[in-house]
Amino acid sequence: MNSRLAFWLPAMLRLFGVLMLSSVIGFFFGSISGLVAAALALAFIALMQLSYLYRLNSWLDDPDSARLPDGWGAWTDVFSRLYRMRRDDEKHQTELIEWLARFRQAMSLLPDGVVIMDDVLFLEWCNPAAERHLGLKLDRDEGMRVTNLIRNPDFMDYIILGRYEQPLILALKDRKLILQIIPFENRRQILVTHDATESERIEMMRRDFIANASHELRTPLTVINGFLEIAYLQPNLDSQTRMSHLKLMAEQGQRMQNLVEDMLTLTRLESVDYPMRPERVAIHSLLEQIQQEAEALSAGKHTITLHVDGPDINGSTDELRSAFGNLVSNAVRYTPTDGAIKISWIEANSGPQFIVQDNGIGIRPEHISRLTERFYRVDKSRSRETKGTGLGLAIVKHVLLRHSAALVIESTQGEGSLFKVKFPSNAVHHPQPVDQAS
Known part of the structure; x- marks a missing residue:
């Protein structure tokens, strides 16, 4: 009711003013003059209203082409409200454009x-x-x-x-x-x-891991159970046969133990519950130990040399011993008798590098990219001879990931292989300065 009164009251007052002016003119100059004045005033008001209607209509046809016109009387309020509506609409359009841009940006990520x-x-x-x-x-x-x-x-x-x-x-x-x-x-x-390509690949790896682990454990269990059954059913076996059976059972039991230990190591390396605790790794001492273990594994069948010319690094000594030891032991296992294995630690421009080079049987190119997969074997029959678990290079891969290092493999079948571990330059251990008493 108030808005209606605010709209109609000024209009009625202006109309009343026109009538009063016409009455005054008619009183002094005659009734005809008053009527003419009233008609002219009403015509003027009507023309003004038509003019504002025309300007409003032109603006509505193309609101962006011209400024909103000014008004007089009731038109002042009309144009003022239209201006506020236009301003609010422009604000809403700007907000809508911003929200649309933010939505598309979010969807793009x-x-x-x-x-x-x-x-x-x-x-x-x-x-x-x-x-x-x-x-x-x-x-x-x-x-x-x-x-x-x-x-x-x-x-x-x-x-x-x-x-x-x-x-x-x-x-x-x-x-x-x-x-x-x-x-x-x-x-x-x-x-x-x-x-879902990656998740499918991971699921396939999980299924393969379970299948391969079950297969690897079943073989030694079959051997052990078979010999136990023989010992139970034939208690009078001669001592030589019994000792032969016990030896094979011990070998298969050790094989199972190695496999379980490697599986537990992989689980620990992949778990967030076992973060790495960096320490100074004494490289020279570590590699001397690995060389001695390799010579014991080789039993004098290979020439194993060690060259150390690089700094100590920060990392996990136990994890790096496992990774480096796996690379060296693989070189021993897959290098024929009288072969040569060279172990090196050098400092390159990009950072320290650990290198194991042999002149063994080599690897065909199609196998190189898959060597770090769990239980992946280039030659299954030879893997049984070398008594590997099939998890060594998978352990190497995860140890290096925890040390921000990369494994590079170069190999030519029949000529040998080179396994190179590249550490970042920030892995180098820098001794803390010792404060000296003044």
């Missing part, structure tokens, strides 16, 4: 792909992850039908059937993708893509 489509599957927007997963390009494919961009029979069937409550598992571009369409609003749909 997601590891999962997001594709926004209209109700007939025309591409409106997608993030970089979706471009990688599906081979799309937003600047090239915007406005095109997604079914023309993703030409896969399973995807077409998924679209046609429209059963979007269940995701679609799709093999596309050497990736395993999980796709799902989520309808939203009345004219929009979202296609979400998740790259």
Whole structure:
């Protein structure tokens, strides 16, 4: 009621003023003159109203082309309110643009792909992850039908059937993708893509690990149980046969123990509950011990040399002993009799390096990239002869990851192999200065 009164009261007062002025003119100059004055005043007011209506109409046709006009009387309030509405609208549009930019930026950082489509599957927007997963390009494919961009029979069937409550598992571009369409609003749909390639690879590694570990443990258990059964059923075995059986059982028991210890070592290296506690690693002393262990393993069948010309580093002595020892023992196991093995510790421009070089049987190129996988064996029959657990290089890999180091393997079949561990320059141990009494 107050807003209505505020609008009509000024108009009624102006109209009353016109009538009063006309009455005064009519009183002094005659009734005709008063009527003419009143008509002219009303005509002037009407023209002003039409003028403001025209200016308002022109501004409404193109609000961005001109400044909002000023007004007089009631038009002052009308134009003032329109100005506030326009200002609020511009503010809301700016906020909307900012929110849209922030939304797209957030979507661009997601590891999962997001594709926004209209109700007939025309591409409106997608993030970089979706471009990688599906081979799309937003600047090239915007406005095109997604079914023309993703030409896969399973995807077409998924679209046609429209059963979007269940995701679609799709093999596309050497990736395993999980796709799902989520309808939203009345004219929009979202296609979400998740790259499950890495998780599938990890799951496969887990299954292989369990299968291989079970297989590796079953063999010695079979041997031990077999001999125990023989000893139970044939208590009168001669001492030589009994001692032979006991020797084989002890070997298989040691094999199981080594395997279990390596599995526990891997578990500890991968666990966040066992962070590395860096200490000064006395490299010269450590490598001398590893050389002595290698010579004992070789039993005089190889020439093993050691060259140390580099600084001590910060790290875990026990972990590095395990990693370096695995590399050296592998060189001994896979180098024929009378072969040569060279152990080196040098300081390069990029940082210290540990190198094991042999002239053994070598490795074919297709095997090199998989050597650090658990239980991966180049030659299974030879691995049984060398009594390895198949976890040595996997342990090396995880120890080096904890020390920010990298393993480089170079090998030529029939000529030998070179295993090089590169440490970062910041791994070098710098002795703390000793305060001297003045």
